[in-house]
Amino acid sequence: MSDEEDYMSDAFLQKLPDTRPGLLSKDCVRRQEQRKKEKQYNEKNKQKPKAVLEREKREEGLGASLSSDNKGFSLLQKMGYKPGMAIGKSGVGRTEPIPVEVKLGRGGLGREADQKRKKDQQVQMHKHWSAKRRKMEAEHKQTFMRRMNERIKNKNVDKDLYKSQKVCEQLDSQMGITQPHEAFFWPEALLPRQAEEDDDDINGVGEDERLDRMQPGYSGYVQDDVDDDDDNDDDNDDDDSRETEEEPAASYSVEEMLDVLTIYLRTKHKYCVWCGTKYNDKEDLMKHCPGNSAELHEDM
Template sequence: MAGEEEEEDDYMSDAFISTQQDVRPGLPLTRQVKEAYLKEEKHKEANKKSKQKSLKEIEKERRDTVLQSALGNENKGFSLLQKMGYKTGQALGKNRDGIIEPIPLTIKTGRCGIGHEELQKRKAEEKLESYRRKIQVRKEAEIKEADHFRLRFKNKHEERKIEGDLRKSQRACLHLDEEKGINVPWENWYWPVAEHLEDENEEEEEEEEDAKDDEVEELTSLEKLEALTAYLRKEHFYCIWCGTAYQDNEDLLSNCPGDCSADHD
């Protein structure tokens, strides 16, 4: 053969394995590894220095440099201010009540058009206002529901009180009518239903009872109570809320606060 071919390295041989450095974390670095590491760091620094800056980076550096430096006499505007008596650090204006620091520079870096930020701000405010309205509507609904519950509870309480006053009036009417020798109530419902019985054998009385029952069904408990208490006051000079039978109508009008429960509270 013209030349001897170089033998390929055997990666499984002991000779190759022995030449490799152990670079596990925590182990001291050998001289070869240190040199390789330093060489790589120098290469990175060289690449970083040789990297060309973008146009934006160059503009930013120039702008920061100019903004950090104060205006000098070479600036025509500043020179005119000095001629008019302005000194560095003073406020602007005839009475020195204007601004001291220059108006800050706002750099637009995005690609959105003019007015986009105001539009986004307005949308955010509208969204917040919509959320506040929803919260307000929810609170009003909760208050309305609570008021409805209280009103319903109050109505039930008043209905129970009216029913109790009606039963109390019926018992008083039965007792006072019996003392006067009245054996039949003025109206069928003036006495407690369980305290008196009608003659069911006569067909005419049954028809009258049916007619009276139809009329009674049209009356509410409050209407019954008003009619019955008026009867007790007129016939017996009695007030169920006072619990007293007065001597006559004059005595009733003079000493009874009124003809309803509210007058006795």
């Protein structure tokens, strides 16, 4: 028994008409089918607009190759031209006819090209200003980040200076030192009254002599500025008649004060504020301490 004869097979059931009741009445279904047929008939027999017909005819004519019935093509053939060859004496000219450009607008000749040129200029100008704006935003961002980094760095320097001042006061007190070596070596709240009144000369020791007592080599910011030119030039002059000119105490920035105080702590007490350790001697300090700045301790 084949599938067509089997009344329960899918092939047989698919041939049967759909007789299931719908939501629409028979009259509504009949009117819908009638309107659908009318629509198909109107689309089939509808007359196309003139512009559409012209475009179709033009494309059809341009797509068709020239035949021998064409007068110009027949003249070319008489002169030895064959289909597919390039025109010209040397045979390097055109192989296809000049394409037809249809002018759809009502503007004058050259107006569309001028509008296109202006539009291209506007696009290029927009790209130029966009790139310039992005560059300026990047520069502003870098400037802002640099200022923020400097602010954070200055804040850290102030914190390190205050910590170093507290440590210096404690270590000096342990050694029985009652006066700071420099006015900024101790916190301002712990400075003696004498140090507050006379910051330039403490215990009769001058600025150059105090800096000269420190061992150089730990810092690149502070150097000894001792003027020894007069010692070599005026050996035969009387010492009592020599005129000495005292220079005022140097005004240091926060970074320079921290640098000078770091040298003092490392030379006098063998202490590193960033390591937080008091070393036994100079060799122990140089061996186990990375350096005399916070940057050298960042990788620890």
